[in-house]
Amino acid sequence: MSLTDRDQGAASVPATPPAGGRHTGPTVADVVRAVTTGPLPVRITGYDGSAVGPSDAGITLAIQSERGLSYLLTAPGDLGMARAYVSGDLALQGVHPGDPYEALRVLKDELRLRPPSLAEGLALVRGLGWERLMPPPAPPQEAQPRWKRVMNGLRHSRVRDGAAISHHYDVSNAFYEKVLGPSMTYTCAVFRSPDDTLEQAQAAKYDLVAGKLALKKGMRLLDVGCGWGGMVRHAAREYGVKALGVTLSKAQAQWAQAAIEREGLTELAEVRHLDYRDAPAEQFDAISSIGLTEHIGVRNYPAYFGALRSRLRQGGRLLNHCITRADNRAPHRSGAFIDRYVFPDGELAGPGRLISEVHDAGFEVQHEENLRQHYALTLAAWCRNLVEHWDFCVSEVGAGTARVWGLYMAGSRMAFERNGIQLHQVLATHNGPNGVSGYPLRPDWLP
Numbered sequence: 001m002s003l004t005d006r007d008q009g010a011a012s013v014p015a016t017p018p019a020g021g022r023h024t025g026p027t028v029a030d031v032v033r034a035v036t037t038g039p040l041p042v043r044i045t046g047y048d049g050s051a052v053g054p055s056d057a058g059i060t061l062a063i064q065s066e067r068g069l070s071y072l073l074t075a076p077g078d079l080g081m082a083r084a085y086v087s088g089d090l091a092l093q094g095v096h097p098g099d100p101y102e103a104l105r106v107l108k109d110e111l112r113l114r115p116p117s118l119a120e121g122l123a124l125v126r127g128l129g130w131e132r133l134m135p136p137p138a139p140p141q142e143a144q145p146r147w148k149r150v151m152n153g154l155r156h157s158r159v160r161d162g163a164a165i166s167h168h169y170d171v172s173n174a175f176y177e178k179v180l181g182p183s184m185t186y187t188c189a190v191f192r193s194p195d196d197t198l199e200q201a202q203a204a205k206y207d208l209v210a211g212k213l214a215l216k217k218g219m220r221l222l223d224v225g226c227g228w229g230g231m232v233r234h235a236a237r238e239y240g241v242k243a244l245g246v247t248l249s250k251a252q253a254q255w256a257q258a259a260i261e262r263e264g265l266t267e268l269a270e271v272r273h274l275d276y277r278d279a280p281a282e283q284f285d286a287i288s289s290i291g292l293t294e295h296i297g298v299r300n301y302p303a304y305f306g307a308l309r310s311r312l313r314q315g316g317r318l319l320n321h322c323i324t325r326a327d328n329r330a331p332h333r334s335g336a337f338i339d340r341y342v343f344p345d346g347e348l349a350g351p352g353r354l355i356s357e358v359h360d361a362g363f364e365v366q367h368e369e370n371l372r373q374h375y376a377l378t379l380a381a382w383c384r385n386l387v388e389h390w391d392f393c394v395s396e397v398g399a400g401t402a403r404v405w406g407l408y409m410a411g412s413r414m415a416f417e418r419n420g421i422q423l424h425q426v427l428a429t430h431n432g433p434n435g436v437s438g439y440p441l442r443p444d445w446l447p
Contacts, residue, residue, distance in 0.1 A: 025127035028063050031073075034116045034124055041110035042103075059094035059103045067136045069128075074135040079336035085407065086341070086400045087139045097403050098386035098393075101410040108414070141400050143344040173255045175396040176228070178389035179382050179405065184228035184255070187291040187321065188375040188423045198381040201374070206234040209288055211445025212367065212427045213317045215239040219285040222246075222311060224276040225292025229256030229269070236260075236268035244284075246274040276307065283313040293322035298332045298349045305361030314432035317439075318363060320354070321425045323375075328352040342408050351424045363428035366439050372422040379413035 026034075028046025032053075040053035043060040047068070063069055068089025072080045084090035095103045116124070125133060180186055181198050189201030190208050209231060215221065217240030223231045226245025233256075235241040247253050256271035276292065287308050296304050308318055325332075328350030334343060349357075355365055386393060386406055394402045415421045429437040 025129075026124050028069060031069070031124060031128075034120050035113055036111065037114045038112045041106050057094075059092065059106055061103075062091040062093060063089070064091055065089045066132070070132050070134065070136050073132055075336075077336065079340065082337045082341060082404075082407065083136075083139055083142070086141055086403050088399065088403075096387050096390070096406075097399075098390045098406045099383035099410055100406055101380075101383065101413060104407075104410055104414055138340075139400055141404050142340045145340070171401065172396045173228075173251055175393050178393055178396075179385050181381075181385060183230055184259070185230040186227055188371050189378045189381075190371060191374050191377050194377060198378070198385075201378065201381075202230070203234070206231055207238070208445070209290065209319050209321065209425075210235060210239055210241075212319050212425070212443075213286040213288060214444060215241050215286060217241065220244075220282075222279060222284040222287045224279060224287065224289045224308070225295070226252075226256065226271055227291065228252050229259060229271045231288055231290055232256070232269045232271055233260060233263060233265055236265045237263065241268065241286075243269050244280070245269075245271040246276055246279050247271065248273070248275055276304070279307075279311060281311060283316075284311055285313060285316050287312050287316070287318045288321070289319070290321040291323075293320060293354070294343065294346050294348060297345070298347045298353070301349070301354075301357040302361060305358055305363065309362050309430055312430045314430055315436070315438035316430050317366075318358075318428045318430070319425060320358065320428070322354070322423070324348055324354055324422050324424050325350045326419050326422055337411075338408070341404050348421065351422065354424060355426060358426055358428050362430070364431050364435075364437055364439075365426060365428045366437070367425075367427040367443060369425050370422050371425060372416050372419065375423045376413050376416040379409045379416065383409050383413070 027048050027050035029044070029050035029052040032040075032044050041057070041059075043051060043053040043055065043057040045051040045060060045062045047063060047065050063072070063084070067087070068084040071084040071087070071089060074080065075083060081090065085092070092100050092103050095101070176184060176186070181202075183199055183202040185202045185205075188205065189198060190205040191201045192204060196204070213221070215235055219239075219241050221232070221235050221241045221243040223235075223243060223245040226232055226247050227249075229245050229252075232243040232245035235243045245256065247256070250273050253271050253273035260266055260269045260271065276296075289308065293301075293304070312318060325348050330348075330350060332347040332349055333339065334346050334348070338346065351368070351370070355368060358365055383406065386402070386409070390402065393405075412421075416423070429439050431437045
């Protein structure tokens with residue numbers, strides 16, 4: 001009796017036997033039933049012709065090759081599934097690859113996994129062949145594991161940070177133009193209403209940052225981790241601020257500087273390809289850090305905020321905008337999929353740790369807010385853009401990389417919606433003698 005025969009009462013429909021005669025070993029359906037319990041919320045089909053789960057399910061997972069099964073067996077969890085999906089050995093049917101949100105929701109909420117017993121596991125391995133437990137080579141989109149990255153230097157050294165940033169951002173500016181939209185802004189937008197367009201929400205975010213920093217004509221702004229220069233250009237164009245942005249991504253810096261020239265902002269705005277640690281040691285009136293803290297490493301917070309404080313004049317303001325954990329006890333390091341395919345070496349701390357580090361660096365925190373729900377809306381908009389421009393994006397970066405982005409953005413949207421991660425803006429001042437901050441009694445950016 002196969003595992004599927006024994007367990008079929010738990011499934012909505014029995015597993016379909018493979019076509020072409022009797023199968024002498026475990027089928028893909030057998031493997032699925034060995035590691036799940038209860039009714040399956042999706043249909044799962046195998047390269048061997050077997051299938052399990054309701055035939056009328058809205059979503060189907062198609063394991064299309066032996067390599068795909070080996071990916072799933074040799075790296076259980078999100079990494080194995082990501083490898084199979086990115087390589088094309090696992091297909092999701094019923095959702096668009098640019099926005100597989102609904103498939104992720106169903107799997108998270110309704111699929112119940114269980115570890116097989118030792119006897120079941122041994123029987124499966126003997127039937128499948130021990131070669132199924134030999135990990136296939138990872139897809140080319142995957143970064144090296146953490147232990148191998150030491151060849152690029154210690155974690156968060158300049159060289160290794162540069163390699164990590166390049167892995168994520170130096171993909172294709174044309175690809176990012178389609179996914180991010182005209183603002184070329186790869187950070188959380190601010191929605192006054194869910195009906196706002198992405199461009200309206202990104203402009204509102206920049207206005208919010210500018211208001212919190214009290215930007216005025218003639219001031220000097222340093223924007224660290226400036227991306228494609230969205231904040232730099234907005235501050236120069238809308239507020240008459242002389243703005244300098246620095247980024248570790250050469251592709252971002254080139255695109256941003258070209259955009260500055262197209263918009264006639266060269267007298268006020270500039271973007272340089274620099275590590276934040278190499279930003280000019282000058283006294284700026286305001287500093288914005290929008291989406292950089294995630295990349296620097298939690299242990300480097302003191303040095304990071306210290307470097308920013310040394311470049312901010314007394315009475316000046318710092319606005320730090322970054323993703324955080326939902327609490328202060330969660331691990332700092334990201335999961336395997338995010339670490340290998342999205343943000344190598346990325347780390348997140350809880351909001352309490354973040355605020356404490358800002359304080360301990362010599363700033364005074366004046367205001368903090370959580371924009372978690374806004375990031376979920378932002379990610380949904382980026383997924384819509386990817387779906388709309390799917391064919392172009394695939395032509396630019398390849399189907400595997402495009403699938404990485406759809407999976408990553410849809411999964412991140414769910415994490416923000418469910419309070420798995422958050423987005424915090426922390427506004428702080430560099431006080432002068434005797435605690436003089438220049439900060440008003442009430443926030444001056446609110447009506």
